[in-house]
């Protein structure tokens with residue numbers, strides 16, 4: 031006999047198919063609590079979707095250290111070659127809602143939760159090494175331009191390019207977004223980057239600035255606009271299908287983790303601000319150092335429990351890993367955890383996706399909605415700190431070393447600088463070949479097509495500062511759109527007010 035169906039309170043249920051009525055045709059009885067519970071529960075089966083990164087795909091797996099980096103960090107997950115740590119990944123698009131098609135042109139989120147013995151370390155990155163803006167004041171406005179227009183309820187290229195033209199440091203990221211890498215074939219075929227500058231410190235208290243890179247072992251593969259448009263016509267779930275099929279077939283996606291390392295005081299001597307999220311660190315100056323291998327090998331048994339409930343935040347770090355003065359990182363440390371308090375509830379860190387695997391969780395944040403976990407210290411009197419009853423106490427030995435930077439405030443001002451164009455110029459003129467540049471031109475011209483002339487001209491001026499060929503190439507494509515080129519993001523008409 032199959033297991034007995036029960037109520038949520040554990041009592042056996044006699045029927046799961048016939049409503050209780052007064053007589054054989056009478057109205058439904060209020061005492062049919064099981065029916066009421068079933069309907070009421072259904073109404074509560076969704077939680078607020080993330081404002082950004084709503085559509086996501088996740089896997090479980092593990093990270094293995096392959097190289098010794100203990101001279102840079104005392105983080106225990108990197109303490110010896112061969113050491114493994116459980117990982118939960120979540121990849122996502124940024125702008126689309128939960129039902130958005132997977133193969134849309136967008137930046138991809140690339141988040142990893144490392145369940146280390148000293149608590150969780152969340153590497154909350156993207157598939158791009160940089161971002162559109164460098165100051166947190168700009169972030170909510172930027173996201174508004176990516177979401178729906180308040181009147182048309184449509185995505186608005188006019189708003190996107192209007193904003194970008196006024197924030198020219200965004201041209202670096204917009205170039206990547208409109209390049210071949212703007213539509214990865216699926217998460218297995220893209221890199222992940224921590225993007226921000228973080229820090230490491232070693233057992234001697236020496237601090238290093240660090241960037242994280244997870245390089246795909248499957249190789250980069252992308253869709254063109256036309257290919258993606260055709261695919262989306264057939265399936266909106268191509269990433270979920272690809273990842274599920276790969277892992278179920280035993281074809282586990284892998285990435286090689288690397289770091290770039292900068293000695294602490296070197297940050298002051300650089301021409302560019304190394305804490306500016308719109309800049310990379312050139313590989314020639316800061317070569318990639320191999321650290322380990324990430325293998326994602328398990329489809330979670332329950333998507334909602336492990337992927338929708340996954341709560342990533344840069345605030346989750348472990349001893350040996352620190353922040354940096356990156357203003358966007360500083361803001362995300364607050365805002366990501368706060369998003370999860372709102373979306374999942376006060377005790378979101380105790381949910382199965384978020385609870386540490388090996389670390390012992392002991393804190394004084396006791397009560398609140400959904401306090402479903404046990405967090406007692408063996409003595410009911412130990413419910414505040416400090417106490418004389420054996421409650422947990424802070425461990426001064428994990429204090430971070432002090433920052434030694436003498437910050438030059440001018441480097442942190444939110445103003446356009448010539449240096450903002452140097453790296454996009456290198457990407458355009460030195461990294462891309464002519465075929466990539468041609469596709470970049472046509473992708474961007476297609477994305478801008480619905481915009482007003484004033485916005486187009488302002489954006490062309492930004493492109494011209496990157497490279498005259500860039501401006502000329504996009505202008506030429508805009509004037510002679512090839513019939514085969516599909517409009518990538520959203521083809522709606524610009525809002526009237528912008529004309």
Ligand code: NDP
Pocket residue numbers: 159206209210211221245250310311312313314452453454456457461462
């Ligand atoms: P390198 O030639 O050493 O590195 C260029 C990098 O560009 C490679 O990592 C490559 O990634 C990546 N790349 C190639 N095509 C694209 C694309 N369409 N979109 C995004 N990245 C791409 O040069 P530098 O380190 O001196 O950097 C030159 C420029 O390359 C930078 O200004 C930046 O725009 C871009 N870049 C730099 C990165 C860095 O961390 N230094 C990382 C990514 C981009 P892969 O090896 O995977 O093919």
